[in-house]
Amino acid sequence: MLVVGSLLLLSLSGALARPRPVPDGLVVLTFDDAVLSHATYVAPLLRKYGFGATFFVCEFREPAFADKSKYMSWAQIRQLYRWGFEVGSHTLTHRHVTKLTASELGAELDSIESRCRTWHISRPVTFAYPGYDTAPRALPVLHDRGYRLARAGGDRPYDPAQDDPLLVPSYTTLATNRLQILAALAQAHDGRIVVLTIHGVPDGAHDWVTTPPALFEEYLAYLHEHHYRVVALRDLARYLPARPPTVTSN
């Protein structure tokens, strides 16, 4: 009986450790840079569709963030959180991790975490690399602070069975790449997840990464009509393989 019980426990723990299979049609929407249109236009539209999303916020270097005709206030970021959207970290100053030492990156993460504490927003568990620039030394810093997933660029689908969760690839929506995005969405099957990076809709601060509202609305209608499951980045944690042994930073 004891043996049977132990076997049962063993097989149960095995089942628990195994990640859930990735459903087909899984899409993650991520929005970078705390652009004003995220609060005034994007989030209300996402709510209509019942879609999840992650907003990766930063403040840039002053005085950019102070221009509230272009960037969200923390009160607006908190509203996104209260609506159920995920607030993730995009560093405080948007400096690329290739330009930061481990301790400087730690300080950048601290700053956003402390803003979140002040505004009663959950501590971020996801991160987006500014400028899509990644550096091997950033990974242990993120890992040790409890970040589960970190999004980069790369224009390919994410495969949790193959890819490091701290190097999640994504596609960036632009005014000019509608066909590429529609082709990308078609790849969300057989274990692959499509992650989109979206800046302002439109983007008043960085017009080279703007997504026109009509195009954005076309994407949302398309996702809805084709029964995609649209979630925040943190929601992918359930599909991750068991965490590898702890990486130590030096």
Ligand SMILES: [Zn+2]
């Ligand atoms: Zn950015």
